[in-house]
Amino acid sequence: MDIAYPFRIDQRGRIAAATENEHILQMIEQLLFTSPGERVNRPDFGSNLQQLIFAPNSDELAIATEFMVKGTLEQWLGDIIEIEALEITNEESSLQVTIQYVVLRTQQRQIGQFSR
Known part of the structure; x- marks a missing residue:
């Protein structure tokens, strides 16, 4: 059983569970939006x-950010997913992250979109 994120109690009064694909998306979200040192x-x-x-937008910053995020995803989730494409856009005070990945266990291609 994979525990749902954020942690909550379901309508049956039990710990909420997540499917495998939901759990992977939740792990990616936790990794992306947790700052080093928080845990x-x-x-x-x-x-x-x-x-x-x-931060001020620039092409150089976007490339460096994508490289850093891809490395972080590979470090922590490399045994679960393989990153195929990653796009990060920063517009005013909104950050959009789109990740295309393959779930290694099932070989299913997935796309996750995250924003803050």
Whole structure:
């Protein structure tokens, strides 16, 4: 059983569960929007993606950010998914992340879209 994120109790009064695909999307979201140092037992878990919301836009920053995020995803979720494409856009105070990936266990191609 995969526990749903965010943690909650379902209508039966039990811990809410997630399907495998939902769980993978939730793990990606946690990794993208957790800042390194936020988790006491895993200080290097996460990415610095949220710091970019108010950063000035430039092509160089976008390329460096995509490289950093792809490396972070491969480090923490590389045994579960394979990243095929990654696009990060920063518009005013909104950050949009689109990831195309393959679930290694099932070889299913998925697309996840995340925003903050």
